[in-house]
Amino acid sequence: MPRSGAAARRRLQQAALELYQERGFDRTTAAEIAARAGVNERTFFRHFPDKREVLFDGEADLGAELRQTVVEAPAGLEPFETLLHAFRKTAQALENNHPWSEPRWKVIAATPALRERELAKHAWLTDAAAEALRQRGVAAGLAGLAARTGWAAYQHAVQSWIDDPTQRLDACLRQAFDDLRALSTATLPGQPRTESWAASPKLVARRKDHR
Template sequence: MPRSGAEARRRLQQAALELYRERGYDRTTAAEIAARAGVNERTFFRHFPDKREVLFDGEADLRDALVRAVEEAPGDLAPLDMLLRAFRTAGRILEENRPFTEPRLAIIAVTPALRERDMAKAASLVDALTEALRRRGVPGRLAGLAAQTGWGTFHHAAQAWIDDPSQDLETHLQRAFTDLRALSGAAPSAQDRARTQP
């Protein structure tokens, strides 16, 4: 039996991940997840409101970290550079949790109910980033466009990292933002130029 709330939560997440991979999300119940984790069903619902939310734990912490990184970014950075700085923070969180992140993304990709929840969570993160950029003085319309574009670019980089783990997420993230600037015809930032120097 897990001795702490944090340990129970971790075991519930791991059990859910295993069962979703073995049986599929739709054929797995909260009671089965609890049993696999060695706790009762009431404990499951003390930690998670439903069986979808098991795979989205930490979303509030991630949002807070992203917003804080934008708020603390140097004042002379362009909006996309503020976001790149924020996504580097998120990237470190994903890299530390790769054994959970990789199968989690695979399960979400093939499960409509989880894709729907993932899109709702992404919309919430984009809204939070938009507001953080507005507070930094980026006009509303541009803040929204930057946040949506930045999130899409981050998601692209994360998928590239899953597909090609031979390079770290930081490398994939830097490449994705460099490609974004190339697509828009924007000149590389000073940071990009410094990174490409021999």
């Protein structure tokens, strides 16, 4: 995309975020976003199919990066460690762009139409992570479970970071996965202790059978 096109795209994104914060998503039109960005409405629709997609730019690139990072993670990592490795790398852009990430997250959380779009995005990224785990030899069922659970931990970490911006997102991610591991091995009082899924011989054997 020419430099001028990239600049217009960024202005449209910033203008949309400002207007969504000021007026709300439902009360903002594509024409108003274009006017705030200093372009015409036709330019808006040349870059984005509708006003929701302004806040979801780069989804395909993120999915490709996540998939590649999972596949290329160091050998020998368990599924959760593999996902944490990938999330820490892909989340760097989110952390580096905090002035955009925080208000965007809050606008989405407050807007049903955007939350619906966000859920669809999450499902797609979860599928991408699961497919990448399968490429590493993880059994299909375990790959799907790990991807869904790991993505929930990722979302929890991002929310913690948004709620307390004095924290590093990387630290929130590591804490979320530490908590996830603790939950997976926790037992109720009086209950026999069970093996974690990562260390269970049966599950390890199932993973090896699918390599």
